Amino acid sequence: MRGSLGASGFYGWHIVGFSALMVATTAPGQTAAVSVFIDPMLADLGISRSAISTAYLVGTLTGAVAMPFVGRALDRFGVRRVMAVIGAVFALALCALSAVSSIVGLTAGFVAIRMAGQGALGLAATTAVALWFDRRRGTAMGLVNAVGVSLISLAPVLLESLIAQTGWRRAWLIEGLVVAALVLPVALLGMRDRPADLGQRPDGRITDAASPPRPAWGLTRAVALRTPFFWTVTGGIAATGMLSTAINFHQIDLLTAHGLSTVEAAANFVPQTVANLVSTLGVGMLADRLRSRVLVALAMAFLGGALLLGTSVTPGLSAVALGVLLGAANGSIRAIEAATFPRHFGTTHIGAIRGVVTGVSVGSTAFGPVLFAVVYEATASYTPALLGALPLPLLVIVAAVFVRPPEVPAPGGRADAAGVGPAADTVALADG
Template sequence: MPIKRHPNLPFAPSKFPIFYGWMAMIAATIGIICSIPGQTIGVSVFTDYLIDALQLSRDALSSAYLIGTAMSSLFLTKAGKVYDKFGARFTAILAACTLAFTLLLFSISDQMSGSISSMTNISFSTISFVLVSALFFMLRFSGQGVLTLASRNMLMKWFNKRRGLANSISSGIQSFGFAVAPLFVASIIHSTNWSAAYLIMAAIIVAFIIFAYIFFRDNPEECGLIPDGKVIEEKKKKAFKDSNKQFTLKEAKKTPIFWVYALAIAFSAFFITGFTFNVVSIFEISGYSEQKALSIFIPASLISIVAALAGNVISDYMPLKRILIIYLIGCMLSCIGLSCLSHWSGYYILILGNGLMGGLFSVLASITWPRFFGQDHLGAISGLAMSLMVFGSAIAPLFFSRIFTLTGSYQLAGIAGGVLVIILLLFSLKLNNPQED
C-alpha cells in the first residue's frame, strides 16, 4: 500500500512561481551543509577538546570513532529502504531530529561521564569511551549518513537532463560551506567553549527541521510535475539519460561496476576522514600551525568548486568512466602530498589533490547510481554505497592514528592509500555503463 506523503502541505510545489526543482536543489544543498556536524570535517575541530574533556588518548578517541561509524554503516542500506518508502522529507526530518539530540548530548558528554562514573565506580575514561562511541554512532548515522542520503537523492530525482547543471550549482555551494565550516566552528569555540558550540549547532539543526518540513519534497511526479520542469528537446550533442532498466539492490550488487565505483567513492571518505580527523597533528609534525592546518580547506575548496562545476556539467555529455579516472588521479595526488608534506611542494600537491578529489566526488557520489541503476531502488542502492563510504571513514582515523603512533609520521598512510588508488584505477579502465551491456 503506497504511503501518503502530503506533498501539497504546507503549499503545493506546482503553484511555486518557478520550477520547484530549483527550490528542491536549494533545500537539498542546505540539508547537506547541515550534515556538517556529523561529517568528519565538523568532528575534527572538536577532536583535541574531546580528548582533554573525556580523558582519552588520540588512539582511544579514534577507536571510539571507528566503533560508532562502523556501526552506523551497518544500518544505512536499511535507511535507504526507508527513504524509498517514505520519501525525502520524512527521512530528512527524522535524521535531523536525531542529529540535534546527539549534539545536545555531546555538549554534556563530560558531565554525563562523570555522573555515571560516580554512580558505578567505573573509571571516568572507560565510561567516556563507551559513551562517546554511542554518540559517534548516532552522529555519523544521522548526519553523515541519512541526512546526506535523503538530501542528495532528492536533488537527483528532480532533474534528468539538467541533473549535471543542478548538481554543479549545489556542489559549488557545498564545497564552499564545507571549506569554511572548520574555521566557523573554531571561531565559535574560541568565543565561547566547545560545549556551547555543540549547543549552538543543535539550535541550527532545529531551525533546519522546520525548513525541511516546509520545502523538502521527494520527487516531481508526486507533486504533479515532471523532472526538469518541462520536456527538453534532444540536443545534437549526445546527452546521457537515466537508466532504461531499473536495477534492484540485489541486481546492482552482482555487477562489478557497482563495487569499483562504490569503493572508489569510499576512498575519498577514507582519506579525507583520516586526514581531517588528524589534520592539526599532521600539520604540526610537518612544522605548520593550527591556523595553517585549518586554512588548507579554503584553497582546496576553490579547486573543488571548479572541478565540481566542470565535472557536473560535462557529466551530461561524457561517460562517467573518464570522470572516475580524473578523480582517481586527484586521489593519487592527495596521497603523494600527504607523503611529502614536510617539503614545501607537498603542501600544494595536497591542496590540488584534495580539490580534485572533493569536487569530482560530488559528481560521482550523486550521478553514478541513478544513471547506472535507475531511480526505483535509488535509496537502497545508494544506501549500500554510502555504507561502504561510512565504513571507510570509520576505519580511517584509527588507521592514521596507529601509523603515527608506530612510525612518528603519517607518510605511510599516504603510501598505502596510493597503492589502493592504483588498483582501483586499473580495474576502472575495463568497466562500462551496465545499461549498455
C-alpha cells in the same frame, strides 16, 4: 497545493536550494566540526585521547551500518518524512551531547550524529535531487555539493568562536537547536518527493502527446550490487574517503615533517576546500556529457597524484598542489556517484542503492587514520603508508577502463515485471 506549486515553474530548482542547505546542515556531524570540540571535552571529562578516538571510531562504523536501512526507508516512505525523522534524531543527539559525562554517553552521541549527520541527512538531500533531475542531474548535484561543502568549511571557525564564548556544552545545544530550526521546516514544508507530486517531470520538461512521460524504472539494490560498475565507483569512493581522511587526520604532522610550519600545514585545508568546490561543480557538469569511466579514472588520478606528492612535498607550490589534488579527488568522485548512479540504475530503488554507497563511504573514513598511524609508529615516516596505499586508486583506474556501466531503457523501454531493470528495448549510453 498541486496546482499552485506546479504553475509557478519547475520546482526542482527549489529542491536544489533546499538540498544544498541540508548538506550544509550536516556540518555538526562532520569530522572538521567535531574536532573543534575534542580538546575542551578532554579537559572537562577527564578521558584519554585514545578513548575519545575509539568512541568516534565506534560511532562512525555504527553509523555506516545504518545507511542501507536509511536508503530503503527513502524509497519506501519518501524524502519528506524520512528527512524530518533524521532531522529530529540529529537535533536531539546534538542536544544530548551537551549533557554527556562519561565515555558511554559520548559514544552513543557520536553514533547518533555520525549516522544522522554525516550519513543520513546528506543521503536524503542528494537523493531528492536525483529524483527531480535527469539530463541535468550532474549539474544540479554539483551545485548542491559545491554550496553545501563551502558552507560546511565555515563551521570550524564559527564553532571555535562559539565554544570560546559559551563553552562546549552550550555550543552542542545551540547546534541542536539550529539543526531543528532548519531541517524540520525544510523537510515538512519545502521538500517534495517526486516531480509527479506536483504534476511535473524531471528537469522541468513539458508533458505533451508527442512526448509522453518516461516510465519510472530501476534496478533493485540486489541487482545493482551484482554489477561491476557499482563496485568500481564505490571502490573509488571508499579509497578516496579512507585515504583523504587519513592524510587530513595526520596532515599537521605529515607536512611539518617536510618543512612546513604548523600554520602553513593547517592552511593547506584552504586549497583543498577550493579544489573540492571547483571539482564538484565542474565534474558534476561534465557527468552530463562525458563517459563515467573517464571521470572515475580522472578522480583516481587526482588521488594517486596526491599520494605520490605527499612523499616529497615541500613548502610552497608543491604543498598547494597537494591540497588541490586531494580536494579535487574528493569532489570529483562524489559528484560522479551522485550523477551517474541514478542514470545507470534508475530511481525506483536509488535510495537503497545509494544507502549502501554512503555506508561504505562513512565506514571507510574510520580506518584510514588508524592504518596510517600504525605504519608511522612502525617506520617513523608516512612515506611507506602513502606508497602502500597507491595501488588502491590504480586498481580502480584499471577497473574503470574495462568495466562497462549497465544499460538503461531506451525512451520507449520499460522495467521488467520484477522491477529489476529493463526487460527489452535497451540502449547503451555513451559510456559503452
